[in-house]
Amino acid sequence: MNVETFKYDNRIVRAFAIATVVWGIVGMAVGLLAAVELFYPGANLNLQFITFGRIRPLHTNAVIFAFVGNGMFMGIYYSLQRLCKARIFSDFLSWFNFWGWQAIIVGAALTLPLGFTTSKEYAELEWPIKVAIAVVWVVFTVNLIGTILKRREKHMYVAIWFFLATALTVAVLHITNSMTMPAGWFKSYSMYAGVQDALVQWWYGHNAVAFFLTTPYLGLMYYFLPKAANRPIFSYRLSIIHFWGLIFIYIWAGPHHLLYTSLPDWAQSLGVVFSLMLIAPSWGGMLNGLLTLRGAWDKVRQDPVLKFMVVAVTAYGMATLEGPLMALKSVNSLSHYTDWTIAHAHSGALGWNGFLTFSMLYYLYPRLYNTKLWSTKLANYHFWIGLLGIMFYLIPIYVAGVTEGLMWKQFTKDGFLQYPNFLETILQIVPMLRLRSIGGTLYLAGTLMMAYNLYRTAKAGKFEPDTEAQAVPWRQTPVAAHAGSGFHRLLEGKPLVFTVLAVVAILIGGIVEIIPMYLIKENVPTIASVHPYTPLEVLGRDLYIREGCLGCHSQMIRPFRSETERYGEYSKAGEFVYDHPFLWGSERKGPDLAREGGKYPAAWHYTHMDDPRATSPGSIMPRYDWLLTQKLETDSLPSRLAALRRVGVPYPAGFENGPAQKDLQAQAAKIVADLKLGSVTAEPDREIIALIAYLQRLGTDIKAPSAAPAAP
Amino acid sequence: MSVLIVLILASLAVGLTFLAAFIWSVRSGQYEDTLTPAMRVLLDDAPAPGGEISPKRELELGTPEPRRSGGDPTRLAVVPPHPGPLPRERENRRQSQSYPMIPAAGGSTVQGEGRGEGGHIVSPPAISVKPIKMPLNQL
Numbered sequence: 001m002n003v004e005t006f007k008y009d010n011r012i013v014r015a016f017a018i019a020t021v022v023w024g025i026v027g028m029a030v031g032l033l034a035a036v037e038l039f040y041p042g043a044n045l046n047l048q049f050i051t052f053g054r055i056r057p058l059h060t061n062a063v064i065f066a067f068v069g070n071g072m073f074m075g076i077y078y079s080l081q082r083l084c085k086a087r088i089f090s091d092f093l094s095w096f097n098f099w100g101w102q103a104i105i106v107g108a109a110l111t112l113p114l115g116f117t118t119s120k121e122y123a124e125l126e127w128p129i130k131v132a133i134a135v136v137w138v139v140f141t142v143n144l145i146g147t148i149l150k151r152r153e154k155h156m157y158v159a160i161w162f163f164l165a166t167a168l169t170v171a172v173l174h175i176t177n178s179m180t181m182p183a184g185w186f187k188s189y190s191m192y193a194g195v196q197d198a199l200v201q202w203w204y205g206h207n208a209v210a211f212f213l214t215t216p217y218l219g220l221m222y223y224f225l226p227k228a229a230n231r232p233i234f235s236y237r238l239s240i241i242h243f244w245g246l247i248f249i250y251i252w253a254g255p256h257h258l259l260y261t262s263l264p265d266w267a268q269s270l271g272v273v274f275s276l277m278l279i280a281p282s283w284g285g286m287l288n289g290l291l292t293l294r295g296a297w298d299k300v301r302q303d304p305v306l307k308f309m310v311v312a313v314t315a316y317g318m319a320t321l322e323g324p325l326m327a328l329k330s331v332n333s334l335s336h337y338t339d340w341t342i343a344h345a346h347s348g349a350l351g352w353n354g355f356l357t358f359s360m361l362y363y364l365y366p367r368l369y370n371t372k373l374w375s376t377k378l379a380n381y382h383f384w385i386g387l388l389g390i391m392f393y394l395i396p397i398y399v400a401g402v403t404e405g406l407m408w409k410q411f412t413k414d415g416f417l418q419y420p421n422f423l424e425t426i427l428q429i430v431p432m433l434r435l436r437s438i439g440g441t442l443y444l445a446g447t448l449m450m451a452y453n454l455y456r457t458a459k460a461g462k463f464e465p466d467t468e469a470q471a472v473p474w475r476q477t478p479v480a481a482h483a484g485s486g487f488h489r490l491l492e493g494k495p496l497v498f499t500v501l502a503v504v505a506i507l508i509g510g511i512v513e514i515i516p517m518y519l520i521k522e523n524v525p526t527i528a529s530v531h532p533y534t535p536l537e538v539l540g541r542d543l544y545i546r547e548g549c550l551g552c553h554s555q556m557i558r559p560f561r562s563e564t565e566r567y568g569e570y571s572k573a574g575e576f577v578y579d580h581p582f583l584w585g586s587e588r589k590g591p592d593l594a595r596e597g598g599k600y601p602a603a604w605h606y607t608h609m610d611d612p613r614a615t616s617p618g619s620i621m622p623r624y625d626w627l628l629t630q631k632l633e634t635d636s637l638p639s640r641l642a643a644l645r646r647v648g649v650p651y652p653a654g655f656e657n658g659p660a661q662k663d664l665q666a667q668a669a670k671i672v673a674d675l676k677l678g679s680v681t682a683e684p685d686r687e688i689i690a691l692i693a694y695l696q697r698l699g700t701d702i703k704a705p706s707a708a709p710a711a712p
Numbered sequence: 713m714s715v716l717i718v719l720i721l722a723s724l725a726v727g728l729t730f731l732a733a734f735i736w737s738v739r740s741g742q743y744e745d746t747l748t749p750a751m752r753v754l755l756d757d758a759p760a761p762g763g764e765i766s767p768k769r770e771l772e773l774g775t776p777e778p779r780r781s782g783g784d785p786t787r788l789a790v791v792p793p794h795p796g797p798l799p800r801e802r803e804n805r806r807q808s809q810s811y812p813m814i815p816a817a818g819g820s821t822v823q824g825e826g827r828g829e830g831g832h833i834v835s836p837p838a839i840s841v842k843p844i845k846m847p848l849n850q851l
Binding site: 083124153155156158163164165168172176192196198199223226227230231232233236239240244247248251252267515708 | 714715716718719722725726729731733734743745746747749750751752753754764768843845
């Protein structure tokens with residue numbers, strides 16, 4: 001019996017904790033700005049870098065990957081050491097993980113406002129940053145598995161399983177969805193096109209929620225909730241079922257983000273079925289968390305840590321019930337594209353992730369600094385103001401979502417749309433958008449109170465860089481004896497882990513090899529009139545992506561009469577074969593643009609982009625007047641066209657070298673002439689020309705007069 | 713829709729990896745004991761400074777076995793963790809459910825509304841539960 005003495009690393013936990021608080025405040029503040037811009041478009045001060053379209057991805061990336069990401073690392077680095085009775089595998093890798101992750105966040109904060117984006121939701125970062133994410137993630141995974149291998153506790157507590165699932169699955173998701181063809185340092189085109197890109201994106205998008213926002217936090221719940229309540233988890237058996245049930249079902253539910261789109265129907269149904277099945281493990285987990293507190297509710301009354309946890313677990317339960325319900329086609333036909341989706345996302349984000357992060361911070365700070373929390377009263381105030389903030393956020397935005405959905409679908413007795421002007425439905429919900437920003441303000445105020453409280457706690461206490469602990473290793477021979485022979489030796493000794501890593505490696509290699517081969521062959525249009533974008537349209541499309549237009553405008557008309565009456569013929573899968581990436585969007589704060597081409601004269605678009613309120617009084621769209629003055633960058637056109645050809649768009653060989661520029665100038669001259677008809681004088685080399693070219697192209701490929709009448 | 717092949721392969725790879733992990737975990741005896749792992753988590757470090765549970769509550773729960781890893785590591789490793797509050801609570805519940813139901817003056821039962829908040833007419837027999845201390849040589 002040899003008792004080993006070792007030290008837990010608290011420094012890395014503290015570093016991630018500070019980063020969590022700092023990025024949390026930043027991410028929420030950006031979210032608040034975005035919320036204000038939605039009812040007061042002038043809030044961007046007419047700066048292109050902070051228009052809604054560009055800061056919306058900044059907000060989502062900041063709160064998901066910076067706030068929750070750092071919170072996740074914080075919780076894992078703290079709990080993993082204690083669960084494994086071992087120090088983290090490598091201090092160097094820990095700090096590589098920390099600084100690498102912070103560098104990625106800073107990279108995101110710089111590139112997204114500049115308009116460098118792939119446009120794929122929660123995967124907007126351009127390819128150099130994507131590569132960095134993969135590297136840092138592998139480092140984290142190695143550190144995680146390394147620590148598990150050198151654990152002194154034979155049994156792996158359920159939390160560790162959740163962490164393992166997170167590490168493995170996020171790696172596969174990230175790599176599969178990040179297959180892009182670079183066209184310069186900050187531009188790339190998705191290897192997948194149209195429907196296929198949409199499917200991959202939402203397979204990723206859904207599982208990013210599942211394996212980045214849910215499974216790691218469930219692991220943390222299973223550690224911190226029993227610790228804070230000082231009671232064992234209600235049922236360890238149930239937690240095991242929760243884990244295995246969840247991870248086997250989650251990965252198939254992605255298509256529920258694409259109901260009623262051009263995705264094949266059977267794939268949609270598959271997503272629906274798996275989404276419904278998810279209720280069982282999710283609610284098992286929620287009940288397991290809440291029942292842990294039975295007999296300890298008196299503590300919940302006193303302890304802010306537990307208060308936050310109770311709300312977090314309840315929010316988890318609510319969001320995981322609501323999600324499957326929204327995945328029902330009948331519910332989704334109303335909720336999709338509306339603020340309902342935003343409300344659903346925020347009930348999970350503010351309630352589950354936010355509150356669980358706060359509870360972990362309140363739990364950890366006194367322990368890291370060996371003191372009491374500076375003010376329990378202030379923490380209680382934070383709890384109530386945060387809860388009030390959630391309510392003020394969710395209730396108006398649910399009302400707004402249902403209002404929008406119903407108004408879009410409302411017909412008069414005579415069979416005409418009751419609100420044919422889209423703007424009318426938006427103006428109806430503006431008061432709700434205002435109320436929502438009050439909710440966001442309250443939530444942010446609570447976070448600031450927490451930051452101050454934690455700062456004072458740190459000031460009052462003394463930081464303990466290492467916590468000494470003792471344990472008896474379960475192995476006959478301590479792993480330390482092998483350590484000298486290197487990491488690979490360690491892996492060889494563990495066939496299971498080696499197999500896992502080998503599978504991942506083979507998978508990556510396989511994907512890289514197979515994808516282009518399969519997909520390029522497939523991208524032969526089944527609709528004869530669909531042809532690739534012209535050079536000017538390609539550049540216009542890239543501007544559409546740069547400005548984040550798809551944050552508010554969808555390009556996917558669902559086969560409902562209310563939509564075909566409003567927008568035109570419903571979208572067909574064959575129309576998108578050259579769309580790298582797809583731009584269907586998932587939210588409508590403005591009308592759908594899938595059939596925008598030819599609806600308005602070019603001069604209308606020009607005036608509208610200069611000042612949307614000049615053509616649509618009361619519009620909440622920001623001005624894009626810089627498009628009128630900025631020169632269109634055409635130097636990168638050859639590399640862009642070449643990259644597109646490599647992913648399967650059939651531009652003729654050598655097209656990008658000379659003919660493309662000529663084609664571009666000819667089309668620009670034509671648009672300038674069109675503008676003249678509307679008595680607008682414009683230079684042919686401005687960005688607006690390219691954008692108009694793209695907008696006028698949208699949906700025109702199959703807009704033949706012989707098109708069949710709109711289906712129901 | 714050939715991208716489905718990619719997604720199905722990726723999902724299957726993940727799923728099969730998990731399946732392998734599941735089979736390994738069952739075979740290696742990870743789930744043979746579903747009671748102590750939940751308890752063990754609570755023992756891994758020192759209680760919060762300033763006490764996270766009130767002294768009164770501490771009294772109710774009894775003093776658990778060594779809570780800090782610095783205490784006596786040999787014992788911690790060998791002696792199964794203290795049963796802790798959960799089993800005892802169950803025991804209490806069973807006891808309380810077997811109380812005779814005597815109608816109170818107003819017609820409502822003792823065990824009805826307000827149960828557990830004091831004012832029992834029939835008080836349960838005093839039970840004293842001693843922490844289980846297993847001598848080393850019994851293991």
